[in-house]
Amino acid sequence: MNYSNRLILFVDILGFTNEIYSSINDKSKINILKTTLENLEILFRKNYSGDLMEFSQFSDSIVISFPIDYPGGIYYIVTNASFAMHSLFSNGFICKGVISVGQLYHEGNFLFGPEFLNVMKLEALENMPRITISKKLLKIAEEFPGEGNKDYPKAEIEYILNHLEKVSPTVYEIGWYKDYSSLVGESNEDTQQHYLLIKELIEKNLIKFKSIRIQKKYLYLRKNLLSSREISDFKYKLNYMRYLQLLPKHLIESTSNFLVKMYWKKK
Template identity: 30%
Template sequence: MKNTPLNYELRLIAFIDILGFKEIVKQSEIDSSKIELIYSVLEYLKDWEKSEKWDLKFVEIEESAQYKDLSNFDLRGKTNTTSFSDSIVVSIQVDQNINEMASTLIVNLAYIGTVLLEKGILFRGGLTLGNIIHIDNGTVFGQGLIDAFMLETRSAKYPRIVLSDKLLKELNYPLERKRNRYPYHQYLDRFDDGCVGFHQLIYYQVIESWTEMTPELLTEPISKVRKVIINGLDSSFEKPEVFEKFKWLKEQYNKLLILSDFDFETKTEEHIKQKIRELNEGISGQNIHYSYTDKLFENRSKDKK
């Protein structure tokens, strides 16, 4: 038993849940590759229990952070993370630097989202501000955790992380001047259902503008997630709730602002992000697979070359 008194702390709290985890476990009984997938994902999330993982490498290259004191963005030594089964809880000590703390947390969570998505894993979550007790050995409880969990369960719905109204009131909105911008402003959006948050693909849109990013570095991961989405659409014939999530993710993918790469020598334009087309788009027929339409357009493109 712990001898020192316990007290609630006001913290930033994220509750993240892997979607379809039960189905993946079920499949693993007949498909050993799913066992490897489950293990690699859980080990990856477990690794984020180390406080030093939440460093500045994804924030310090943001222009809106470079003009501020970068030390205020550092989460190391202020972060507690607990992963269990298909969920992960992250909480961070905050004081007057909530905009900086939220920035580093959101940027890192967005990065984690892309790593999981490239493995074919969808996630969703809730991010709030609340009272919590979160001990290094993994013990975690409090109203803040309940609020984050309920936000994930009731509001997130799709592969995204939704922010609570309580947290949004503490962030730097309305954004009236460029100098008041923080890194999280590039990630957050207000979706059609009114929720504010960031989806599992937004990291690619943000890093596209980083000076060290090249088309070659972006093309492969964008191609991977595109295939994940198409495969998800075509493997959910009896699961409308799963199809709905992949359809929503397809729409977010198609909205991503990622520029084409123009080769001045050959005077040709290579599209880093290929559109995910609708069923039977430009085709006379009643096919039921998104992959069929995709393959048809791919072959047409090859024939033109």
């Protein structure tokens, strides 16, 4: 037995734990939670034709992985990470995560290895609701393009970049705010309706925010949505009184978050 080089997507569903606690008194939420996870598993299994992919779900996280040399693997994992974000939006959730590659053992119920520790660390250090991917993985995409692009590896990169947005010189994020129609082939009207649904989700959580830390996540989503879509009339206005009331809680959260990040940086 040994580790193998595998592509890996690690996604943490934000707010899932709170919904679990809420479901104790509101049983209707149990079905929403189950449907949310089922939709993700169906999504990844439906869009993968081989038997080399592994899918694991635990608590509020999902992990998929498959061999590094799978043809078109990076394109598959990028586009389906975006699908996953849209699916979660439709069920009222946001997420953060990371796409990476490295030494991993992932078979059935067993998931461990150096790269799993690394992606957990990267996800824990991420503050914003986004799925990131290192620029270096584009070299893997060029080396193992999909069957249709095996003679045109540069075209494979172009297709992948259509679903990404640069965060830094070495890191991209999934550009969910610009690619829905290209993913699902919907009409402009249906696409606009989908983004309006996301707008309502963002707006609802900004208006009723109970944490400055969470508010910043939805403000990040709002900024991305407004920068790429013709969407206006956001009702959100900063409630200064609520903001001031939440500052002591924010201080505690920030201190806790800082300690968590220090822990992961040392691992």
